[in-house]
Amino acid sequence: MEPFNYRDNQLCAEELQIAAIAQRFGTPCYIYSRAALEARFKEYQDALSGAEHLICYAVKANSNLAVLDILARLGAGFDIVSGGEMERVITAGGDPAKIVFSGVGKTPAEMARALDLDIACFNLESAPELELLARVAAEKNMVARVSVRVNPDVDAQTHPYISTGLRENKFGVTVEEAMAVYRRAAELPSIEVVGIDCHIGSQLTQISPFIDALKRLLALVDELASEGITLHHLDLGGGLGVCYKDEQPPSVAEYIAAVRAELGDRPLKLVFEPGRSIAANAGLLVTRVNYLKPTAEHNFALVDAAMNDMIRPALYQAWLDIRQVDLASEGQTATWDVVGPVCETGDFLGKNRELTVAPGDLLALSGAGAYGFTMSSNYNSRPRAAEIMVDGDQAHIVRAREEFEDLIRGEARLPD
Numbered sequence: 112m113e114p115f116n117y118r119d120n121q122l123c124a125e126e127l128q129i130a131a132i133a134q135r136f137g138t139p140c141y142i143y144s145r146a147a148l149e150a151r152f153k154e155y156q157d158a159l160s161g162a163e164h165l166i167c168y169a170v171k172a173n174s175n176l177a178v179l180d181i182l183a184r185l186g187a188g189f190d191i192v193s194g195g196e197m198e199r200v201i202t203a204g205g206d207p208a209k210i211v212f213s214g215v216g217k218t219p220a221e222m223a224r225a226l227d228l229d230i231a232c233f234n235l236e237s238a239p240e241l242e243l244l245a246r247v248a249a250e251k252n253m254v255a256r257v258s259v260r261v262n263p264d265v266d267a268q269t270h271p272y273i274s275t276g277l278r279e280n281k282f283g284v285t286v287e288e289a290m291a292v293y294r295r296a297a298e299l300p301s302i303e304v305v306g307i308d309c310h311i312g313s314q315l316t317q318i319s320p321f322i323d324a325l326k327r328l329l330a331l332v333d334e335l336a337s338e339g340i341t342l343h344h345l346d347l348g349g350g351l352g353v354c355y356k357d358e359q360p361p362s363v364a365e366y367i368a369a370v371r372a373e374l375g376d377r378p379l380k381l382v383f384e385p386g387r388s389i390a391a392n393a394g395l396l397v398t399r400v401n402y403l404k405p406t407a408e409h410n411f412a413l414v415d416a417a418m419n420d421m422i423r424p425a426l427y428q429a430w431l432d433i434r435q436v437d438l439a440s441e442g443q444t445a446t447w448d449v450v451g452p453v454c455e456t457g458d459f460l461g462k463n464r465e466l467t468v469a470p471g472d473l474l475a476l477s478g479a480g481a482y483g484f485t486m487s488s489n490y491n492s493r494p495r496a497a498e499i500m501v502d503g504d505q506a507h508i509v510r511a512r513e514e515f516e517d518l519i520r521g522e523a524r525l526p527d
């Protein structure tokens with residue numbers, strides 16, 4: 112489902128022209144498509160039909176309440192990594208019984224709140240975390256359901272910053288350590304062992320690393336069973352990649368089919384934590400060209416969005432497609448570096464792009480629905496962008512553009 116198409120040379124989001132949305136809500140703005148979010152989530156549901164499963168959307172990819180609400184209505188569970196994400200899910204109407212809590216640094220307060228909400232499962236990332244959780248649960252006279260995040264030491268073949276399943280990464284426990292953590296968990300009265308979990312990295316474009324990880328997890332499941340520790344679910348994390356440029360990731364259906372084939376008829380509920388593969392291509396970042404600055408070295412198109420709005424190009428050298436909103440622009444055709452107003456040389460959204468642009472034109476960055484707004488900041492005291500949800504021929508503002516008052520909230524000058 113491609114939500115952003117041209118009609119009469121004008122880029123549209125579902126039934127609406129991007130130019131009209133930008134006119135109404137200003138730029139820079141994130142524009143999401145409800146239909147695209149739903150279609151991607153349903154791909155997972157269809158691929159998993161007939162199997163006991165839970166699809167826990169990874170909130171970090173795009174945590175806007177409207178996005179969470181749309182997915183919650185379809186029955187989604189949620190993968191969270193902080194108290195803030197937990198409260199977002201609850202505020203959006205998500206079901207706490209479908210929350211899994213990942214993350215290497217859970218605090219006692221976050222644990223206590225998650226226990227009060229009776230979330231599905233804590234994905235434990237270390238032996239000390241198990242001890243702390245057991246204490247927090249015991250003090251509340253409660254039992255915490257856990258799975259252990261295993262670091263299977265497989266190469267996800269993705270950017271090193273978003274690879275998480277190698278021995279050198281900070282996430283999870285090694286296969287060897289996992290046995291000890293499970294044995295200890297099984298003897299703690301305030302802990303109930305329910306599952307096993309891994310997440311080997313993000314933007315994976317091949318199935319084989321997932322299957323390698325799954326094999327290592329299944330071997331552990333068998334070893335645990337032989338010791339009388341029976342697991343009920345297997346959580347393979349997120350990580351399925353998307354096409355930003357010319358990547359050819361497997362489809363959701365291919366990926367899930369391969370996992371189901373490897374699992375065979377084991378009585379394990381399958382849990383997934385997809386983020387990017389649901390949200391990335393359901394969103395655009397729309398920006399306006401303020402100046403054209405051709406120099407001897409480079410042609411710069413200075414736009415009103417910057418690295419604080421979308422940091423992926425600066426942080427991971429990520430390539431995002433940049434499209435003209437108006438294909439009939441009468442601007443200057445050249446190879447442009449599309450850069451923002453932030454005072455950093457690394458502040459670029461894309462380099463060497465063939466575009467026809469004039470000051471005042473709009474450009475749209477594709478693949479911006481995941482790890483776009485959620486990674487944005489106020490660097491250079493820039494208010495964060497507005498977020499818009501398009502639903503057919505309706506555009507809803509789902510996060511207001513920040514104002515100066517938002518920038519200084521909580522700050523104070525010293526007393527006289």
Ligand SMILES: Cc1ncc(COP(=O)(O)O)c(C=O)c1O
Pocket residue numbers: 169172190213214275310312313314348349350351384385386387388
């Ligand atoms: C534990 C965990 N689960 C799920 C995800 C979501 O990953 P992705 O957006 O690649 O699907 C992440 C982020 O990579 C993660 O760290």
Ligand SMILES: N[C@@H](CCCC[NH3+])C(=O)O
Pocket residue numbers: 273313314423427481482
């Ligand atoms: N933030 C990363 C994805 C990593 C997710 C964290 N586990 C990105 O934009 O590609």
